[in-house]
Amino acid sequence: MEKLKIAGGYPLKGTVRISGAKNSAVALIPATILADSPVTIEGLPEISDVELLKGLLEELGGAVQFSNGEMTVDPSSMISMPLPNGKVKKLRASYYLMGAMLGRFKKAVIGLPGGCHLGPRPIDQHIKGFEALGAKVTNEQGAIYLRADELVGARIYLDVVSVGATINIMLAAVRAKGKTIIENAAKEPEIIDVATLLTNMGAKIKGAGTDVIRIEGVDELHGCKHTIIPDRIEAGTFLILGAAIGEGILIDNVIPQHMESLIAKLREMGVPIEAQDDQIFVGKSAALKAVDIKTLVYPGFPTDLQQPFTSLLTKSDGTSVVTDTIYSARFKHIDELRRMNANIKVEGRSAIISGPVQLQGAKVKASDLRAGAALVIAGLMAEGITEVTGVEHIDRGYSHLVEKLEGLGATIWREALTQEEMEQLKQA
Ligand SMILES: CC(=O)N[C@H]1[C@@H](OP(=O)(O)OP(=O)(O)OC[C@H]2O[C@@H](n3ccc(=O)[nH]c3=O)[C@H](O)[C@@H]2O)O[C@H](CO)[C@@H](O)[C@@H]1O
Numbered sequence: 001m002e003k004l005k006i007a008g009g010y011p012l013k014g015t016v017r018i019s020g021a022k023n024s025a026v027a028l029i030p031a032t033i034l035a036d037s038p039v040t041i042e043g044l045p046e047i048s049d050v051e052l053l054k055g056l057l058e059e060l061g062g063a064v065q066f067s068n069g070e071m072t073v074d075p076s077s078m079i080s081m082p083l084p085n086g087k088v089k090k091l092r093a094s095y096y097l098m099g100a101m102l103g104r105f106k107k108a109v110i111g112l113p114g115g116c117h118l119g120p121r122p123i124d125q126h127i128k129g130f131e132a133l134g135a136k137v138t139n140e141q142g143a144i145y146l147r148a149d150e151l152v153g154a155r156i157y158l159d160v161v162s163v164g165a166t167i168n169i170m171l172a173a174v175r176a177k178g179k180t181i182i183e184n185a186a187k188e189p190e191i192i193d194v195a196t197l198l199t200n201m202g203a204k205i206k207g208a209g210t211d212v213i214r215i216e217g218v219d220e221l222h223g224c225k226h227t228i229i230p231d232r233i234e235a236g237t238f239l240i241l242g243a244a245i246g247e248g249i250l251i252d253n254v255i256p257q258h259m260e261s262l263i264a265k266l267r268e269m270g271v272p273i274e275a276q277d278d279q280i281f282v283g284k285s286a287a288l289k290a291v292d293i294k295t296l297v298y299p300g301f302p303t304d305l306q307q308p309f310t311s312l313l314t315k316s317d318g319t320s321v322v323t324d325t326i327y328s329a330r331f332k333h334i335d336e337l338r339r340m341n342a343n344i345k346v347e348g349r350s351a352i353i354s355g356p357v358q359l360q361g362a363k364v365k366a367s368d369l370r371a372g373a374a375l376v377i378a379g380l381m382a383e384g385i386t387e388v389t390g391v392e393h394i395d396r397g398y399s400h401l402v403e404k405l406e407g408l409g410a411t412i413w414r415e416a417l418t419q420e421e422m423e424q425l426k427q428a
C-alpha cells in the first residue's frame with residue numbers, strides 16, 4: 001500500500017489533458033456484454049475501476065484487450081457466470097453487470113456493489129425497473145439474483161432521479177420486447193454517452209439526456225467502435241486546483257458545456273476563466289469571494305465536485321455554505337481539512353467554511369475518491385508537507401494523477417506505507 005506525499009505552497013502552471021470519463025467508462029464496459037461481436041472503446045481512463053471491470057468481463061468468459069486507453073471486448077463466448085463476491089464488491093458500477101447480463105442472458109447473480117461510502121446508497125430503483133421489465137429479483141445473502149423468462153418493455157417512473165438506475169434500466173430494456181419508457185430519468189452526459197454506444201450497437205433509444213427516455217427493444221446488438229467523452233469531474237478537479245493555486249492552467253480535452261454550473265460558481269468567486277471548443281483556461285485568481293453551493297442532479301452542481309470545492313473555499317474571503325442534497329454523509333474530508341487548519345463546521349447536510357485561512361501540511365486520510373481529490377488539492381495549497389493515505393480510493397477515479405500534477409510543476413510523489421502505518425490504518 002502507498003501514500004501520497006506533497007510539498008505544497010507552490011504555484012502550478014501549464015497544460016493538463018483530461019482522460020475519458022470514469023462514470024461513462026464503468027457503464028460502457030459492461031454494455032459490451034450485450035453485443036454479439038467485438039466492441040472497441042477508445043480513450044478509457046487508466047484507473048482501477050476499469051481494471052476491475054476488465055477482470056469481471058474475463059470471469060464471464062469474454063476476451064478483453066486493453067492498452068493505451070483502448071479496450072476491445074469480444075463478448076461472443078461469455079456465459080452468465082454468477083459473480084456474488086470478489087471484484088464486484090470493490091466498485092459501485094458493478095451494478096451495471098445486472099442490467100447488461102439480464103439484457104443478454106435473462107439471468108444474473110451479482111453481489112451488492114461497493115464504491116464510495118457516502119451514506120446510504122440503495123439500488124431499489126434499479127430493481128423496480130428490472131421487475132417492471134418482467135424480471136424476478138431476490139436478494140440472497142448479499143447477492144442479487146435476477147431471472148426472467150422474457151423481458152417485456154414497460155413504462156417506468158423513477159421515484160428518485162438516479163444515474164445508475166437510468167443506465168441500468170436502459171441496458172436491460174434495449175433487449176426487451178417492445179417499448180420501454182423511463183420517466184424522471186437522470187440527464188447526466190454519461191447517460192448520453194452510454195446511449196450513443198448502444199445506438200451504435202444497433203439499439204433504438206430516443207431522449208437520452210432528457211428526463212424521458214424511450215427505448216424500442218431489438219433482437220440483437222452488434223459490435224462497433226466508440227470514443228468515450230472526457231471526464232467532467234476530473235476536469236472540474238483541475239479547474240478547482242487552477243483557481244486555488246494556478247498561475248495559468250490550460251485544461252485540454254473537455255466539453256465546457258458539461259461544466260457550466262462549476263464555471264459559473266468559479267466566476268462568481270472572481271476566478272478568471274475562458275472556455276472555448278474543447279479547452280478551458282483558468283488564470284491566476286486575485287482574492288476569492290465566499291460563495292454557497294448546493295449539489296443537485298445534472299445540470300446542477302455535481303456532488304462529485306463538492307469535496308474538492310470545499311478545499312478551495314478555505315481560501316475565500318468570508319463564510320461559504322456547502323450543502324449536499326444527494327448524499328447525507330459526504331463530509332468525511334472535513335475532519336481531515338480541519339487537521340490542516342481549515343475552519344469548517346458541519347451542520348446536518350451542510351458544511352460552513354470560514355476563510356480565508358492558510359492551510360498547513362499534515363498527515364491525512366482519504367476516506368473515499370473525491371475526499372482524496374480534496375486532500376490532494378489542500379496539500380498543494382498548504383505550507384509544508386502533506387501525507388495522504390487511502391490512495392487506493394484516488395486510484396479508482398484519477399488516471400495518472402501524480403504524473404499530471406508533476407506536469408504542472410507540483411512536487412508530489414508516492415511512497416510505500418511503513419509497517420507501522422499499515423498497522424495504524426488496520427486499527428482505524
Ligand atoms: C458509477 C457512477 O456513475 N457513480 C456516480 C453515480 O452514482 P449512483 O448511480 O450510485 O448515484 P445515483 O444517481 O443513483 O444516486 C443519487 C441519489 O439517489 C439515491 N438512490 C439511487 C438509486 C436508487 O435505486 N435509490 C436511491 O435512493 C442515492 O442514494 C442518492 O442519494 O451518480 C452519483 C450522483 O451524481 C455520483 O455521485 C457517482 O459518482
Ligand SMILES: C=C(OP(=O)(O)O)C(=O)O
Nearest residue numbers: 092093115116304369370
Ligand atoms: C461517488 C463516486 O464514485 P462511485 O459511484 O463509483 O462510488 C465518484 O466518482 O465520486
